Amino acid sequence: MTVATKSPSQNAKSPIAIFDAHKIRGDFPILHRTVNDKPLVYLDNAATTQKPRPVIDAITRYYESHNANIHRGVHYLSQFATHEYEASRETIQHFLGASDASEIIFVRGATEGINLVAQTFGRTCLQEGDEVLISEMEHHSNIVPWQMLCAEKNAVLRVAPINEQGELILEEFEYLLGPKTKIVSIAHVSNALGTINPVRKIVTLAHRYKATVVVDGAQAVPHLPVDVRALDCDFYTFSGHKVYGPTGIGVLYGKAALLEEMRPYQGGGDMISSVRFDKTTFNKIPHKFEAGTPDISGVIALGEAIKYVTQLGLDGVAAHERDLLRYATEGLSAMKDIRLIGTAKDKASVLSFVMGGIHPHDIGTILDQEGIAIRTGHHCAQPVMDRFGVPATARASFGLYNTREEVDALFNGIEKVREVFA
Amino acid sequence: MPDLRELYQETVLEHSKTPRNYRELRTANYKAEGFNPLCGDHVTVYVDLDEDAVRDVSFQGSGCAISKASASMMTQSVKGKTRAEIEKLFERFHDMVTGRVSADGGDQSDLGKLSVFGGVSAYPARVKCATLAWHALRAALKGARETVSTE
Numbered sequence: 085m086t087v088a089t090k091s092p093s094q095n096a097k098s099p100i101a102i103f104d105a106h107k108i109r110g111d112f113p114i115l116h117r118t119v120n121d122k123p124l125v126y127l128d129n130a131a132t133t134q135k136p137r138p139v140i141d142a143i144t145r146y147y148e149s150h151n152a153n154i155h156r157g158v159h160y161l162s163q164f165a166t167h168e169y170e171a172s173r174e175t176i177q178h179f180l181g182a183s184d185a186s187e188i189i190f191v192r193g194a195t196e197g198i199n200l201v202a203q204t205f206g207r208t209c210l211q212e213g214d215e216v217l218i219s220e221m222e223h224h225s226n227i228v229p230w231q232m233l234c235a236e237k238n239a240v241l242r243v244a245p246i247n248e249q250g251e252l253i254l255e256e257f258e259y260l261l262g263p264k265t266k267i268v269s270i271a272h273v274s275n276a277l278g279t280i281n282p283v284r285k286i287v288t289l290a291h292r293y294k295a296t297v298v299v300d301g302a303q304a305v306p307h308l309p310v311d312v313r314a315l316d317c318d319f320y321t322f323s324g325h326k327v328y329g330p331t332g333i334g335v336l337y338g339k340a341a342l343l344e345e346m347r348p349y350q351g352g353g354d355m356i357s358s359v360r361f362d363k364t365t366f367n368k369i370p371h372k373f374e375a376g377t378p379d380i381s382g383v384i385a386l387g388e389a390i391k392y393v394t395q396l397g398l399d400g401v402a403a404h405e406r407d408l409l410r411y412a413t414e415g416l417s418a419m420k421d422i423r424l425i426g427t428a429k430d431k432a433s434v435l436s437f438v439m440g441g442i443h444p445h446d447i448g449t450i451l452d453q454e455g456i457a458i459r460t461g462h463h464c465a466q467p468v469m470d471r472f473g474v475p476a477t478a479r480a481s482f483g484l485y486n487t488r489e490e491v492d493a494l495f496n497g498i499e500k501v502r503e504v505f506a
Numbered sequence: 507m508p509d510l511r512e513l514y515q516e517t518v519l520e521h522s523k524t525p526r527n528y529r530e531l532r533t534a535n536y537k538a539e540g541f542n543p544l545c546g547d548h549v550t551v552y553v554d555l556d557e558d559a560v561r562d563v564s565f566q567g568s569g570c571a572i573s574k575a576s577a578s579m580m581t582q583s584v585k586g587k588t589r590a591e592i593e594k595l596f597e598r599f600h601d602m603v604t605g606r607v608s609a610d611g612g613d614q615s616d617l618g619k620l621s622v623f624g625g626v627s628a629y630p631a632r633v634k635c636a637t638l639a640w641h642a643l644r645a646a647l648k649g650a651r652e653t654v655s656t657e
Contacts, residue, residue, distance in 0.1 A: 441523075442571070443569065443570035443571060443574075444570075445545060445547075445569075445570035445571075445572070445632070445635060446514075446570045446571045446572070449510075449513070449629060449631070449632060450510060453508075453510055460545070461544065461545040461546060462545070462546040466546065469546065475546050475547065475548075475568045475569075476545060476546050476547075504510055504514050504519075505514075505519065505571075
């Protein structure tokens with residue numbers, strides 16, 4: 085199947101006019117393996133994505149040819165590794181549309197990105213009685229760090245509700261904003277529901293009250309183009325492994341003016357400019373926030389992943405995934421025993437569902453027998469499950485390499501589930 | 507490749523659809539909750555212990571077919587047994603579902619109907635489902651007497 089991503093007039097200008105998922109699959113070695121004697125159908129991309137050859141090769145190449153510590157050696161290898169590491173920072177700066185590479189901080193993932201903001205910016209800015217506003221659809225990683233901070237500061241955590249479709253109720257969100265709201269932290273895309281939040285609007289509303297806005301972009305960056313300056317958010321964080329990069333590496337973007345004012349997150353090497361026992365001066369941003377030897381190969385490989393999706397074009401990826409989501413949604417909606425959880429108008433490629441009387445775990449095990457990998461459980465979003473009155477859901481989530489044939493395999497797998505439980 | 511029918515045996519499916527002793531036990535003097543934070547499954551096991559023997563036992567909660575059927579069949583198999591007998595039965599059950607005792611080989615006569623869970627050993631990710639209610643039961647039986655819960 086091929087999907088035209090742009091109108092014919094635009095095709096001529098686009099380097100990749102036709103988005104061909106079948107061809108793209110050739111770049112991902114793991115997609116050629118079998119599971120339980122069936123071809124792997126990997127539909128758990130919201131948990132983690134598979135890695136294309138250039139990302140895998142970047143890790144091998146680094147360890148085989150360029151391994152050295154960065155920012156401290158005068159020798160060739162150290163300089164080479166430093167160059168590659170910093171080049172990756174610039175790749176990500178352009179990818180996110182940040183003004184300067186110093187606004188890009190490498191962290192372990194979105195979880196660490198949020199914790200970093202909570203523990204540095206949050207700890208300084210929050211006073212007793214102040215408020216942090218999140219939404220009902222947040223992942224645990226965008227709930228717990230704020231709960232911990234609020235408990236420490238005697239601050240209040242407020243939660244903006246969502247509607248039956250799984251969309252943020254903007255009027256309620258606005259109602260919860262006030263002079264005490266110091267931080268708003270919100271998912272760009274919900275991992276359990278797929279809802280795309282209107283971040284630009286949220287930022288405008290929050291800034292009216294001088295609140296600082298943190299965006300959890302873990303589920304957005306793989307699926308849609310992100311421009312942090314256009315969004316005008318104050319912080320934006322994502323995980324590398326959800327955008328075809330390695331695990332253990334992620335990014336926190338922060339506006340330079342904020343980052344410069346913030347206390348460091350951890351103390352150690354690389355984050356200092358001088359150390360005396362009576363006084364230490366901290367390094368400039370971004371190094372102030374990168375204590376210790378970082379995940380050098382991870383950063384370099386993440387840069388490769390970002391280059392890979394950029395070359396494919398996120399507009400094309402988004403169009404392809406929209407097609408898959410539409411196709412899958414239509415198919416599942418026609419099944420009487422299936423209830424979709426999360427039916428927002430604006431959605432990324434996440435399809436959460438429950439099946440009459442059959443627990444998601446059982447669905448997951450039976451699909452696994454067919455080589456189909458989906459996620460089952462609460463998706464680290466227990467409040468979302470509570471909101472919809474279900475203990476868990478089955479979740480199929482699509483990536484750029486998935487095809488309509490794989491969605492058909494999911495439909496057939498669901499039929500198998502029915503047979504077992506008939 | 508493991509056979510799904512080994513995991514989802516008729517008896518298992520039947521118990522998951524119509525679980526036995528699925529209710530709150532008013533006469534319970536012991537109670538404990540089992541919770542699997544990884545998947546959100548939870549079960550509450552109620553025990554009416556007379557001296558050292560289980561006079562009655564029941565459960566409530568939400569979970570998959572395996573965990574529900576396991577809880578249901580557990581309540582049937584431990585009724586009338588003493589703590590020591592239950593502990594021994596649990597060990598045998600645990601050995602079976604973790605594959606320490608082969609599902610078809612070895613003497614499983616003491617496990618009785620519970621041997622239908624032998625198929626679980628081929629699905630390591632499902633062992634916790636099969637043992638959740640058992641862990642709750644053991645916690646209940648070890649619980650202090652002051653945790654009597656007959657509202």
